[in-house]
Amino acid sequence: MFDTRTAGHRGPVSDDAEPSSTAADPAVGERSRWRVAAGLVGPAFVASVAYIDPGNFATNFSAGAKYGYTLIWVVVVANVMAMLVQYQSAKVGVVTGRDLPELCRERFPRTASTLLWVQAEVVAMATDIAEFVGAAxxxxxxFGVPLLPAGLITAVVAFVILGLEQHGRRRxxxxxxxxxxxxxxxFLYDLASVxxxxxxxxxxxxxxxxxxxxVVLAAGIVGATVMPHVVYLHSALTKNLSPFVNDRERRSVLRVQRLDVVVALGLAGVINVVMLVVAAAVFSGLSGQHADSIVAAHAGLAELAGGGTAxxxxxxxxxSGLSSSSVGTYAGQVVMAGYLRRQVPLFVRRGVTxxxxxxxLGLGLPLTSTLVVSQVLLSFGVPFALVPLTMLSRRADVMGPHANRATTTALMxxxxxxxxxxxxxLLYAVLH
Structure with missing residues (x-):
């Protein structure tokens, strides 16, 4: 699976190099290969956090409360889409050693890459609304913390979590x-309870x-599931993942990334389905006051299913809010560094978005409605990440022998x- 002689350095390995004692012992060699593979797992789990952010709480609970189990299939389909998209992003990073914003800047006209950057920043702000509001x-x-101070606490915790990345990806x-x-x-506890x-x-x-x-809610579910900012991020998480020295090792890394994506996104999909099922089981058929907001959903769970469930x-x-806000900040850094070739201090970056x-939070706007609207905005931003990813991943001058085949391009x-x-x-429905 992996040539364990290459782990830890980027120098070339000769095909006729003397076998090490590790390679001579099949059992030790197998353990070494598994350790190398385990070290490559993780990027998809970071990306998967964006697929269960507080925006998903809003859309999934709204869908379950209003339409019962009707839209479960939308959650499943959106999650399958996410698996395909996130693997393509991971693949671009592994193969090219570049993240998607860097490739867009290098391969597209300057005007196009500038427009892509502007819309990516708008998407980042919409993402932050869901993450900060949810955590608050x-x-x-x-704990009864007022919403505005709770939002500021979320920012501090996000900085602390993100600061761990400076001491190593694994932490x-x-x-x-x-x-x-x-x-x-x-949510497993809630499902067992209800x-x-x-x-x-x-x-x-x-x-x-x-x-x-x-249909409007379905678009919101898709917007909350296939997240544009994490499409950019995943390629950055994998671009320096492994010091492979030949195409065989690169293919091995890609196999691990496929498994990483299936497991991590599959887990996120289960969580999203469970959210909707819990909402449908508790609130479907009841008056809207029980689930017309996340706060009301919490109160309704306490009333109808017990305090432990709430x-x-x-x-x-x-x-969800704390983890996704950290990942969102990381993604924002990737977008700005890739498109503009400049690093902005995290405090400035976070302050703007x-x-x-x-x-x-300060104006006391309807929180759940705001979350749903933010997810719909994210849905509009998804094509601006997917189309460049599809275009670049099919090009042999970018991906070499790993360029997507016609079938994969058709699926994307x-x-x-x-x-x-x-x-x-959605736009037609809103205007009419």
């Missing part, structure tokens, strides 16, 4: 995975809608077309 609500529900990844585990544990109707869940896997409003929900929400979120194009079509319908 979590702090408020658990940052482990903290993010721990927060991801908190989110999963919280139960679910198996036949209704199965029915929700059959593609159908329940009127125009359900606490688990709030803990999951807080863990979190301003809209703090305005939302279909994903982009589906999202663009949903957005067009």
């Amino acid at each position: 609500i979590g702090l408020n529900l658990l 940052f990844e482990l903290v993010v995975v721990a927060l991801l585990a908190l989110v999963l544990s919280g 139960g679910a109707h198996a036949s209704a869940v199965a029915g929700g896997l059959v593609p159908h809608f329940a009127g125009a409003d359900s 606490v688990a929900f709030a803990v999951a929400l807080l863990a 979190m301003l809209p979120a703090l305005v939302v 194009s279909a994903v982009a077309a589906t999202i663009i079509t949903l957005n067009a319908y």
